[in-house]
Amino acid sequence: MIKFIKVLTLIATIGMSNVYAQQQASSSVSMFPKPEKGQVQYIIDVPHSTKDDTKKIEFFVGKMTETDACNNHGLMGQFEEKDLQGWGYNYYEFKTDGQIRSTMMGCPDAKKIQQFVSSTSQLVRYNGRLPIVIYVPEGYEVRYKIYTTNDEVFVGKTLK
Known part of the structure; x- marks a missing residue:
């Protein structure tokens, strides 16, 4: 019986920590506008590290589509960076036809x-302290890559 109570306590603790994590994530983006009709809000929330300054994030929008196998294809559209008035944060809106x-x-x-x-x-x-918020049309998704460096610095050469 004591083992059963310990297991229930552990499950409740894990459940509460998941709820807390979800509340933390949702509260960190609560100041951003709700998506307009026909839009979806994507959030890229990466962990903070002591090496944030050695990393970059590349994100793009797209969808699974039937294409031919021999050509290169790309979705036409563009990102617009917008300012979250009064907060000093920015977010992105992707527009495409x-x-x-x-x-x-x-x-x-x-x-x-x-x-x-x-x-x-x-x-x-x-x-890692602020999420990236991106609004895209319904039916599209956001994917991203994280790039890191090893802090190695190179010097360019001049022609003489």
Whole structure:
């Protein structure tokens, strides 16, 4: 019986910490505007580290689409950086009409594949203390990469 009570206490503790973490994440973005009709709000919330200044985040918007296998494809659209008035924070809004650009090579076999077709990317500094908030049209998703450096610095050479 004591083991059972300990297990229940552990489960309750884990559950409460998950609720607390969710409340922390939602409260850290509560000051951002709610998504407009037809939009989805994405949040990139990365952990803080002592090496935040050696990292960058690249994010892009896209969706799975059927394309041919031999051309390169990209989602047409652009990011607009907006200021969160009164807070000193910014957020991003991605606008697209859904058109996809493509190289126009002839495909001899015309094989069709499903692939993630993405927009041009936005590269921003890594900040583990503040989430990146991005609004995109419904049906699209945000993906991101984190880049790090080993602090190695190089010196450029001049021509003489």
